[in-house]
Every structure is written in C-alpha cells, then in structure tokens.
Amino acid sequence: MTASGCGGTGRELAQFYDVMRLGAFVTRSITMAPRAGRPTPRMAETPSGLLNAVGLQGPGVDAFLEQELPWLAERGARTVVSIGGGTVAEYTALARRLADAPGVAAVEINLSCPNVEDRGRVFARDGSAAAEVVASVRAATRYDVPVIAKLSPDVADIVAVARSCVDGGADALAMINTPVGMSIDVDTMRPSLAAGTGGLSGPAVRPLAVRCVWQVHAALPGVPIVGMGGVTTGRDALELILAGACAVAVGTALFHDPYACPRILRELEELLQERGFDRLADAVGLAHRPPGSAPRNRTDLEESSL
Amino acid sequence: MAGSPVQVTGTVLTTRRVDAYHALTVVAPGIADRYRPGHFVTVAVGGPTTSMLTRRAFAIHDVKPDYGGTVELVFTVRGAGTAWLADLRARDTLDLVGPLGRPFPLPRDPCTCVLVGGEYGSASLFSLGDALQQRGCRIDFVLGAAGADRVFGALRARRMGETTTLTTEDGSLGMRGRVTDVLPGVIADARADVVYACGPMDMLRGVTAVAAEFDIPVQVAVEERMACGIGVCMTCVVPVIGDDGVTRMVRACTDGPVFRGERVRFDDVGTIPFDALGAPGGRHA
Ligand SMILES: Cc1cc2nc3c(=O)[nH]c(=O)nc-3n(C[C@H](O)[C@H](O)[C@H](O)COP(=O)(O)OP(=O)(O)OC[C@H]3O[C@@H](n4cnc5c(N)ncnc54)[C@H](O)[C@@H]3O)c2cc1C
Ligand SMILES: Cc1cc2nc3c(=O)[nH]c(=O)nc-3n(C[C@H](O)[C@H](O)[C@H](O)COP(=O)(O)O)c2cc1C
Numbered sequence: 001m002t003a004s005g006c007g008g009t010g011r012e013l014a015q016f017y018d019v020m021r022l023g024a025f026v027t028r029s030i031t032m033a034p035r036a037g038r039p040t041p042r043m044a045e046t047p048s049g050l051l052n053a054v055g056l057q058g059p060g061v062d063a064f065l066e067q068e069l070p071w072l073a074e075r076g077a078r079t080v081v082s083i084g085g086g087t088v089a090e091y092t093a094l095a096r097r098l099a100d101a102p103g104v105a106a107v108e109i110n111l112s113c114p115n116v117e118d119r120g121r122v123f124a125r126d127g128s129a130a131a132e133v134v135a136s137v138r139a140a141t142r143y144d145v146p147v148i149a150k151l152s153p154d155v156a157d158i159v160a161v162a163r164s165c166v167d168g169g170a171d172a173l174a175m176i177n178t179p180v181g182m183s184i185d186v187d188t189m190r191p192s193l194a195a196g197t198g199g200l201s202g203p204a205v206r207p208l209a210v211r212c213v214w215q216v217h218a219a220l221p222g223v224p225i226v227g228m229g230g231v232t233t234g235r236d237a238l239e240l241i242l243a244g245a246c247a248v249a250v251g252t253a254l255f256h257d258p259y260a261c262p263r264i265l266r267e268l269e270e271l272l273q274e275r276g277f278d279r280l281a282d283a284v285g286l287a288h289r290p291p292g293s294a295p296r297n298r299t300d301l302e303e304s305s306l
Numbered sequence: 307m308a309g310s311p312v313q314v315t316g317t318v319l320t321t322r323r324v325d326a327y328h329a330l331t332v333v334a335p336g337i338a339d340r341y342r343p344g345h346f347v348t349v350a351v352g353g354p355t356t357s358m359l360t361r362r363a364f365a366i367h368d369v370k371p372d373y374g375g376t377v378e379l380v381f382t383v384r385g386a387g388t389a390w391l392a393d394l395r396a397r398d399t400l401d402l403v404g405p406l407g408r409p410f411p412l413p414r415d416p417c418t419c420v421l422v423g424g425e426y427g428s429a430s431l432f433s434l435g436d437a438l439q440q441r442g443c444r445i446d447f448v449l450g451a452a453g454a455d456r457v458f459g460a461l462r463a464r465r466m467g468e469t470t471t472l473t474t475e476d477g478s479l480g481m482r483g484r485v486t487d488v489l490p491g492v493i494a495d496a497r498a499d500v501v502y503a504c505g506p507m508d509m510l511r512g513v514t515a516v517a518a519e520f521d522i523p524v525q526v527a528v529e530e531r532m533a534c535g536i537g538v539c540m541t542c543v544v545p546v547i548g549d550d551g552v553t554r555m556v557r558a559c560t561d562g563p564v565f566r567g568e569r570v571r572f573d574d575v576g577t578i579p580f581d582a583l584g585a586p587g588g589r590h591a
C-alpha cells in the first residue's frame with residue numbers, strides 16, 4: 001500500500017498503473033478546511049533520506065469527498081482515508097463526514113499533528129490525547145470500518161502510546177510517521193527548509209521503523225501493525241514483516257520509482273516463496289522467535305509459525 | 307493518453323561538452339514519441355545503490371527519431387547528482403521518467419514570438435522555435451547569462467531566429483546587462499504578439515513585467531525544487547492565480563512548469579501569500 005501523503009490523489013500514479021493493483025491507497029491527511037501548506041523550499045535531500053515540510057497541503061474534506069474519493073471508488077481502489085486535525089473535535093467532525101461516504105475501506109488517524117489546545121504539542125507524543133482522538137474517531141466511524149492510529153517515533157515510550165491508542169479503540173496501528181529532522185545549507189548558512197525543520201523519511205529512518213514495530217509487536221502481539229519507513233525493496237518490506245508488521249506501506253520510494261508498490265510486492269512474494277512461506281501471515285513477527293529455534297527450512301518454519 | 311509519462315531505462319548514446327554545460331543524449335523511445343516543447347524528464351542519479359532518493363529534473367533540449375527515439379538533456383553541474391550525470395559515458399544506462407509537465411501552448415494562427423532564455427533555460431526554446439516556425443510564426447531570440455560560456459545555444463539561435471540578441475552580465479558576449487534590459491527594444495522592433503521565457507525565477511519575473519508593459523501574453527517555464535516530478539509529493543508548489551481569481555499553491559511539476567507569466571505571483575514565491583486558498587489565518591481558512 002502507499003504511505004499517506006506520498007501517493008497524491010491517486011490520479012498521478014494511475015498514469016503508470018491501475019490503482020486497483022495497490023493493496024490499498026492511503027490518501028494524504030485530509031483536513032476540514034483547505035490548507036495551503038508551508039512555504040518552499042519544502043524538501044531537502046539528506047543521505048538516503050528526505051526532509052519534507054509540506055504542511056498538509058490539501059483541498060479540505062468537502063473537495064476531497066466531491067472530487068477525489070469518488071474517483072478512487074470508481075477505480076476500485078481500496079482507500080484508506082488519512083485524517084489530520086488540530087483538536088479532538090476536528091478529528092471527530094472529519095470522521096463523521098467520512099461515515100456516510102461510500103468507498104472508505106479504513107480511516108487512518110495521523111496523530112502527528114499539533115494539538116492547538118495543548119500549545120501545539122503533537123497528539124502522538126501524549127498517550128491520553130492520542131487515546132481521546134482515537135476513541136472519538138472510533139465512535140464516529142461505522143462499526144465495519146477499521147480505525148488505524150498512526151504513531152510517531154518521536155516519543156520516549158512508543159509502546160505506552162500504542163497501548164493507549166488500542167485502549168482507546170484503535171483496530172490497528174501504523175508506524176512510523178516521520179521523525180523531525182533538520183538540515184542547514186552551509187553555503188547560505190541558513191536552514192535548507194523554509195520551515196526550518198521537517199519530517200525525515202526514506203531508508204535513513206528504516207532502523208527506527210524496525211525498532212518501533214518490533215517493540216510494539218512484542219508488547220501487543222495481537223494488534224495488527226502497518227509498517228512503514230524507508231521501504232524501497234521487497235527485502236526491506238520483509239524486514240518490517242519479520243519485526244511484526246502484517247502490512248507494509250511505501251512512501252518516499254514512490255518519488256524515486258513510481259512503480260515501487262507493485263515492484264516491492266513482486267519482490268516480497270518471491271522472497272517469501274524462496275523461504276518456503278505459503279502465506280505472508282506465517283512470516284509476521286517471526287524474528288521474535290527465540291534464537292536457534294527455527295532453522296530456515298520449510299517444515300521447521302511451519303511448526304514455528306504463529 | 308498521448309501525454310502520459312513512462313519510465314524507461316535508456317542507454318546513453320553520446321556525451322559532450324558545450325561551453326560550460328554538459329549535453330547527454332539518451333535512447334528513450336517512449337519519451338521521445340510523446341514529447342512536446344516545454345516537457346521535462348526526471349532521472350535517477352547515483353546508480354542502483356544510490357543514497358540520493360529524489361530524481362533530478364531536466365528540460366528536454368531535443369528529441370530525434372534515431373534508434374527509436376532519443377532525448378538530449380543539457381545541464382550544469384550543481385551538486386552530487388549532476389556531478390554523477392556528468393561522469394556518465396556512452397553505453398551507460400540511465401533511468402528516466404517522462405515526458406512530464408504541461409508543455410508550452412502554441413498559438414493557433416501565425417504570429418510573432420520572442421523567445422527569452424536565461425542560462426540553460428534556452429535549452430527548451432529551440433524545439434519550441436521549430437514548432438512555432440512550422441506554424442508560420444516569426445521568432446526572435448533573446449538569450450542571456452552571467453558570462454559568454456554560460457549562454458546556451460547562441461549559434462543555433464542565430465540560425466533560426468529572425469533576430470538574436472545576446473546579453474551577459476560581465477559583457478563578455480553581446481550586450482552587457484540582463485535580458486530584461488534589451489527585451490523592450492526587441493518586442494517593439496519585432497512588434498511581438500507573445501513572449502515565451504525559460505530561466506531563473508528572477509529573470510521570469512522581469513520578463514513578465516516587460517510583457518505586461520506591452521500588454522502581450524507571456525508564457526514562462528518555472529523551476530522549483532522537486533522531489534517526485536509526477537505530482538505526488540507536493541513539494542514543488544508556487545503561488546499561481548487561477549481563472550477564478552483565487553491564488554492557489556499549485557504544483558510546478560504537473561500544473562506547470564509552463565504558466566501564464568501574469569498568473570504567477572513571483573514576488574510571493576517562497577511564501578504562502580496570506581490570501582491564498584487555505585493560507586494560515588487567510589480568509590478561506
Ligand atoms: C522543470 C525543471 C527543469 C530543469 N531543467 C534543467 C536543465 O535543463 N538543465 C539544468 O542544468 N538544470 C535543470 N534543472 C535544475 C536541476 O534539476 C538541478 O540542477 C538538479 O536537480 C541539481 O541536482 P544536484 O544533485 O546536482 O544538486 P543538489 O543541490 O545536490 O541537489 C539536492 C536536491 O535539491 C534538488 N534541487 C537542487 N536544485 C534544484 C533546482 N534548481 N531545481 C530543482 N531541484 C533542485 C535536487 O533535485 C535534489 O533533490 C531543472 C529543474 C526543474 C525543476
Ligand atoms: C512528502 C511527504 C508527505 C507526507 N505526508 C503525510 C501525511 O499527510 N500524513 C501522514 O500521516 N504521513 C505523511 N507522510 C509520512 C509518510 O506517510 C510515512 O509515514 C513516512 O514518510 C515514512 O515512510 P517512507 O520512508 O516510506 O516515506 C509524508 C511523508 C512525505 C515524505
């Protein structure tokens with residue numbers, strides 16, 4: 001599947017292949033009102049990484065429901081709608097607007113938004129604020145539409161935030177959103193991004209993503225995790241799956257290779273086959289098994305599968 | 307869709323130096339067929355294990371039908387990505403996506419056009435000139451740069467254009483100064499109906515102001531930092547006034563790079579104008 005904010009409206013990728021072929025299309029985070037985002041430059045390349053400060057530019061929920069969602073539904077894309085807000089009430093209102101819209105496969109809550117009621121502290125840093133958002137979005141969403149809470153790695157204890165979100169009613173967790181980074185242009189001696197800081201993505205953050213998925217899966221093995229952060233190949237996707245993710249999203253890699261999603265899926269299928277897995281589910285969290293318990297051959301793997 | 311982009315692994319046919327620039331010809335069939343003047347391509351740099359995640363954007367200078375279709379790029383070495391490109395040799399491969407962006411609109415009836423290029427910006431003007439001449443238009447060139455070796459395509463301009471005026475800031479070629487110093491004279495002499503321009507933002511702002519004085523339309527091709535080039539990342543936005551009079555932050559890669567000059571709010575590039583749609587604290591927020 002695509003990572004939020006990295007697949008445009010879907011139409012852009014559809015120039016290259018059918019969006020129905022994606023496991024799921026995750027929209028950029030939708031806000032109530034249209035947002036112009038941050039000034040440019042909005043991006044800076046770093047070694048194996050990308051800093052971005054787009055600032056949730058988007059047309060607002062009305063235009064999204066009118067122009068973007070119906071198009072995705074028509075194309076048969078499984079659409080996960082990401083929502084972003086500044087207050088619990090805004091998230092709730094967004095969830096209500098989505099509740100009657102056809103074609104929403106799941107709602108993903110982007111918790112890395114500044115909470116305007118808490119001096120701009122992002123929701124994802126505070127377990128109780130995150131849980132409050134999750135609970136009210138869950139209550140406003142149709143019972144058969146899963147709610148996914150998307151976590152930030154910029155926290156002291158990601159397991160605690162994950163647990164609060166699950167207690168608040170999250171059906172699944174997505175991780176990781178971009179950690180905050182910065183780069184300074186030594187020629188101009190100014191920050192490279194107009195906004196100063198930005199979110200770091202790409203392979204540079206993959207070890208961070210693996211660690212977060214690993215810790216949360218270890219603590220909450222029954223909760224489905226959508227893993228993301230720096231996935232550019234099937235091997236990278238498998239790494240997150242072995243850490244405990246049951247689905248993998250691809251973001252920055254799409255900028256380099258518009259075909260990244262179908263290519264990574266193909267590579268992953270080949271890797272799973274080579275290793276003798278019949279189903280992806282058998283590989284989920286497998287790296288957690290005690291050392292030496294499962295040599296890499298088919299029968300042993302079957303015994304050790306969850 | 308005729309204009310829809312493709313990804314191809316092209317083979318480098320030739321590399322050459324043109325004054326301060328590098329020119330790279332790559333066999334890229336699907337891209338050459340779909341090309342219109344003003345289109346650009348993005349290339350992956352650094353090879354298969356690269357740590358450079360974003361593709362680099364380059365205007366297409368020329369396409370030729372040889373070997374099923376070739377495209378030529380002209381570039382200057384700026385950082386690590388363009389340095390890697392400059393080291394490519396014939397028979398190396400290059401991953402390209404294109405053609406991208408909205409090309410230059412062409413006039414329906416023959417008219418007189420002034421083509422203004424700054425630095426490597428002139429690279430995209432020659433195929434545009436060809437297309438205009440095929441429609442019976444008269445074309446005049448104004449090319450400028452910091453110094454003589456950075457004025458791209460002066461010879462070709464002299465061959466194609468009714469007149470060609472060159473400017474350099476150090477006076478090493480043509481008139482000393484900037485393109486905007488000579489542009490009013492060229493427009494007046496040619497009785498130009500329209501201006502096309504490609505080059506640095508500052509130059510485009512100046513050219514747009516001159517065209518506005520003469521009350522003639524101007525089409526500009528802008529350059530903004532791009533991470534994807536295909537419209538998915540929203541990093542390349544510029545403030546542009548829409549048909550409804552509302553300013554929006556639009557993507558230079560898919561809504562541009564060619565815009566009507568008078569619609570681009572050059573003074574506000576690099577900011578979010580307070581009256582833009584969705585601006586913080588703005589009237590639509
Ligand atoms: C539509 C378009 C057409 C262009 N056509 C040409 C051309 O014909 N010839 C030419 O020499 N250059 C052209 N450029 C500029 C070219 O893309 C940059 O010079 C190049 O990306 C620099 O890469 P680098 O790795 O050498 O530099 P670095 O500074 O190391 O690049 C770092 C990052 O910044 C981005 N970046 C830096 N400068 C620019 C810039 N000016 N525009 C866009 N992204 C930038 C790069 O893509 C990269 O992600 C064009 C840019 C655009 C947007
Ligand atoms: C340009 C850009 C825009 C993004 N926009 C959003 C967004 O709107 N909402 C969100 O939840 N995450 C957003 N993200 C974060 C990604 O969804 C993803 O969590 C992160 O980039 C890590 O994955 P990657 O390394 O595969 O890109 C964005 C990332 C980038 C690079």
Ligand code: FES
Pocket residue numbers: 531532533534535536537538539540541542543557558559560
């Ligand atoms: S470069 Fe990504 S949207 Fe324009």
